[in-house]
Amino acid sequence: MTTGEDLLGSWNDTPTLHAITGFVASVVDGPLAIAPAERVATFDNDGTLWAEKPLPIQLDFTLRRLAEQAEADPTLRERQPWKACYEHDDAWLGAAMVKHYHGDDGDLHLLMEAVPTAFVGMTVEEYADTVDAFFRTASHPTLGRPYRSCGYAPMVELLRYLEANEFVPYIASGGDRDFMRPVAGELYGVPPERIIGSSLALDYQETDDGQRSVLYKSEMEFFDDGPTKPVRIWSRIGRRPVVAGGNSNGDVPMLRFARTAARPALRLLLLHDDAEREFDYTAGADEALARARQAGWTVISMRDDWATVFAD
């Protein structure tokens, strides 16, 4: 028995739970034991640690910002995506995503071009304050809870359980790194230096009044998804993860990167099959699920493996 299994109270007693605790036991003091310094765990965020439907939380945040821009500048109200944001036209935004899944990226492209401009010239501290204010009030549209309570209780328990066994968990998300940093401490107990994610390009600026600031430029530095995840993980940590968790196709390279010929890895894939308590969808996860079957990754069924989804 590994340390801290009592921390996993929101998990059902299923083969999935035994696969997790069995792996941890094997690398902590089993025949495959690895040094604590090597016990790196990386987790995707959207759809892995917190809910990502009907819209990623960060997108809701950004659309509100675009609406504010259109509020301040009437000329933006005639242009997409500001028009849709200003008019609360969810149909346009929903259609953009559907078109994307059918291979037409035109509207999504308009959106992706607008997003990096939404915070240009803002300092990193001002952005953190804006994110913080958003999380103090914003609520999930259908789950009936604040966004800051949309983290999955069993996953948060898993982070604590891994730490009890001297693993160090990181978040390696496609979402914006600096959007997660201000809240990941409260939600997940993960500090800013362990948040890896997409990033806007940054600039350093000194002004005559003594301000020394890092602030956002109007372009992306990188989009941390797919093959970029292993690259950013190496850049930030300088080690391969030995535990990696995700829920979609964009997590496949990270999960594959975790394993080497020399040592095993625990690859976790969260399956959203719980329409009653959260959502039921596999769109964007088809390749990941096929690989999980083929390579023996551990698939977590939200419906069957979790006694509780959200903490009270």
Place this chain on the structure above:
Amino acid sequence: MTTGEDLLGSWNDTPTLHAITGFVASVVDGPLAIAPAERVATFDNDGTLWAEKPLPIQLDFTLRRLAEQAEADPTLRERQPWKACYEHDDAWLGAAMVKHYHGDDGDLHLLMEAVPTAFVGMTVEEYADTVDAFFRTASHPTLGRPYRSCGYAPMVELLRYLEANEFVPYIASGGDRDFMRPVAGELYGVPPERIIGSSLALDYQETDDGQRSVLYKSEMEFFDDGPTKPVRIWSRIGRRPVVAGGNSNGDVPMLRFARTAARPALRLLLLHDDAEREFDYTAGADEALARARQAGWTVISMRDDWATVFAD
């Protein structure tokens, strides 16, 4: 008195030492106390934590690699910088640096173009092994000690002293991040995830035989010097440092970034004034020294403030 002052045995009892321990006392439980999570310290490496003369250690490593390339490919022996490396023509290399200081970057440019090509296609693990092998045997050309013993004992003690007071030290160097990672644990007790530095661009690759690798491309991702240092520090840590140490003009933005209107910072500038035990030079540090005087940064005199320079 702060915790762990007995760790600072290689320091003389001077005003510099008192400035350091006084600052630490003030932020640990003085009127300016800050939470342990905010106690981030960032240090330059070349010339701040280890010797950088007559040539940065990484440059010696890279020049040997270029010589190996010229060994394998005779056509390279007619081209600079491979020619100089192959012929051990230190004069050409020295002149390139002197020309650079006088505003002529032609030869340095040839060198800087060649460097990123030296390791193209190598995986990050292979590179780490190569660096490791270099440090097992390579010695400093004039100090009469292995490169792995060229770290400054007082600075290593300072890292331990800061940790004893719940600071977390990072290395924020202009040198190559992945060159420092394999040795920074042994030299400084700083793990790979806390090494910030310049980086070659990285690629992720999957091969049919099951290898999942991160490997180097032939260009730089960024050169972590000057205004780039605050940007990379924010990217990696998501906090401003409250202690920052450097020795040259390229460290000025990092040291300025450390202080805000809301809280003080300890800015350390190491002055190389010890020709007997190390080196005596201020080239490339003129702006930093002027700013130190103007802004009251703490200048460490190697000659006067250090009882010992290198550990036995």
